[in-house]
Amino acid sequence: MNFMGSNKELLLIHAGMKRVFLSHSINVMLTPQYYTLKKEELPVKYLYQAKKIAPSLFDGLLEEVGSYEYLVYKEGEKWVFIAYNPGQIRSLLLSKGINPEQVGKIFFAQQAVEHFKAPVLLGENEALVTLDNTVVVVPQAALDEEVKPIRFTNNFTPKTGITLQGSYGSLLSMKQAIALASVFLLFAGMFFIEGARYAKGSTATIEELQELQEAYPSLQSKIQRESIADKYRSIDSKERRKREIIKSFSGLIFKGATLTSLLVNDKGVKAEFSCSDEKVAKHLMQLAKKEKFSKVKSIGSNTVQIEGVL
Amino acid sequence: MSLKKYQNELIALLTLLLMVTALFYKSVQVSSGAKQAAEREQLVNEFKEIVTLKRVWADKKISKKLDKLKELTPASKVKWSKKGKKLTATYTGLSASELNKLTTKIMNLAVQIELLDIQKNGSSYTMEFKCKW
Numbered sequence: 001m002n003f004m005g006s007n008k009e010l011l012l013i014h015a016g017m018k019r020v021f022l023s024h025s026i027n028v029m030l031t032p033q034y035y036t037l038k039k040e041e042l043p044v045k046y047l048y049q050a051k052k053i054a055p056s057l058f059d060g061l062l063e064e065v066g067s068y069e070y071l072v073y074k075e076g077e078k079w080v081f082i083a084y085n086p087g088q089i090r091s092l093l094l095s096k097g098i099n100p101e102q103v104g105k106i107f108f109a110q111q112a113v114e115h116f117k118a119p120v121l122l123g124e125n126e127a128l129v130t131l132d133n134t135v136v137v138v139p140q141a142a143l144d145e146e147v148k149p150i151r152f153t154n155n156f157t158p159k160t161g162i163t164l165q166g167s168y169g170s171l172l173s174m175k176q177a178i179a180l181a182s183v184f185l186l187f188a189g190m191f192f193i194e195g196a197r198y199a200k201g202s203t204a205t206i207e208e209l210q211e212l213q214e215a216y217p218s219l220q221s222k223i224q225r226e227s228i229a230d231k232y233r234s235i236d237s238k239e240r241r242k243r244e245i246i247k248s249f250s251g252l253i254f255k256g257a258t259l260t261s262l263l264v265n266d267k268g269v270k271a272e273f274s275c276s277d278e279k280v281a282k283h284l285m286q287l288a289k290k291e292k293f294s295k296v297k298s299i300g301s302n303t304v305q306i307e308g309v310l
Numbered sequence: 311m312s313l314k315k316y317q318n319e320l321i322a323l324l325t326l327l328l329m330v331t332a333l334f335y336k337s338v339q340v341s342s343g344a345k346q347a348a349e350r351e352q353l354v355n356e357f358k359e360i361v362t363l364k365r366v367w368a369d370k371k372i373s374k375k376l377d378k379l380k381e382l383t384p385a386s387k388v389k390w391s392k393k394g395k396k397l398t399a400t401y402t403g404l405s406a407s408e409l410n411k412l413t414t415k416i417m418n419l420a421v422q423i424e425l426l427d428i429q430k431n432g433s434s435y436t437m438e439f440k441c442k443w
Binding site: 171172173174176177178180181184185187188189190191192194195196198199205206208209212213216219225228229232233235236238239242243246247250258259260261262263264265266274 | 338367428
């Protein structure tokens with residue numbers, strides 16, 4: 001059972017093969033003509049470390065046309081480095097009549113080295129054989145006649161392969177897509193966290209409200225709260241007004257003007273001032289008018305009556 | 311195959327959609343959170359206002375505070391009647407300074423003034439004061 005999902009037909013691609021016509025998707029395996037191999041014993045432990053140094057190992061070995069990517073894996077004590085040119089592979093596939101879209105995974109012959117126990121013939125002139133645990137292309141004339149060639153089958157399919165990311169007219173490369181996706185995911189995470197924090201609300205206000213509700217349970221009902229508030233607001237405004245008026249009357253007492261009566265009740269206020277002469281009375285009336293009392297009138301020559309409403 | 315063709319764009323697009331959704335979620339939470347916070351704050355302010363008003367106008371110690379009005383003038387000048395939460399006080403023969411003291415004190419007491427009647431008789435004053443609390 002293949003859990004890697006590579007149960008498609010495996011096609012061996014080599015220089016001498018004829019064009020094919022496919023109506024289904026396949027996996028392909030490339031012969032050593034289309035990759036560059038290096039095996040090294042390196043003092044590195046992890047794959048990511050080996051992948052990092054891969055480009056430097058091929059310095060001067062690769063053609064400078066196009067960009068290269070690297071497949072790295074461990075084979076016994078050695079690290080195997082395979083350098084390949086995705087552009088070149090794409091062109092090769094097209095030249096053999098294979099649309100890159102039809103290709104699921106691409107493998108390299110070296111990955112299936114354990115299966116090349118006998119030569120695999122490539123057309124009429126060449127063959128794939130294993131020399132020093134490396135898969136190479138040799139002329140068929142060089143093969144030992146006693147060794148029978150084997151057929152290339154799906155059993156050669158290795159566990160891991162590569163895909164030609166972004167090779168199907170894609171606008172973004174895989175790296176670009178991952179970079180963009182990472183940025184978007186980062187922002188999405190930030191927005192979700194911020195949103196969740198706003199959803200919780202300000203704990204300070206919530207706690208204060210809870211404390212108030214516990215301390216004054218009678219105010220929990222909105223109707224009761226409004227009724228109490230209306231009652232005390234009305235008292236507060238009325239009583240403040242009464243005191244303001246009394247205060248303003250005290251401001252009207254000056255030399256020559258004496259308060260002779262003051263009446264304050266729920267209906268309003270009424271005061272009478274006795275003035276020493278007409279001039280004082282006139283001045284008092286002017287001051288009272290400035291205070292905006294509803295009625296300011298003179299009773300007799302030196303008496304001023306002032307009325308106000310609440 | 312067509313999906314595979316644009317898999318990189320799809321990855322970017324899906325994560326972009328996720329980000330937009332998160333942004334929308336955040337903005338909804340911000341607006342609703344702000345509304346709820348404003349409502350809570352208004353409620354807290356209402357509570358505080360009522361508590362303050364009650365503390366002022368339903369002061370349990372006001373009865374004792376009112377008794378000090380009796381002490382501001384000699385007992386002979388005041389007729390004092392306090393029943394339940396109502397007070398009627400009649401002052402006679404008050405000097406101007408006594409009247410000033412009394413009115414200042416009354417103005418600073420959190421009671422509902424029902425009547426304040428001041429009359430000048432010659433050089434002295436009479437004052438009738440009715441209040442409730």
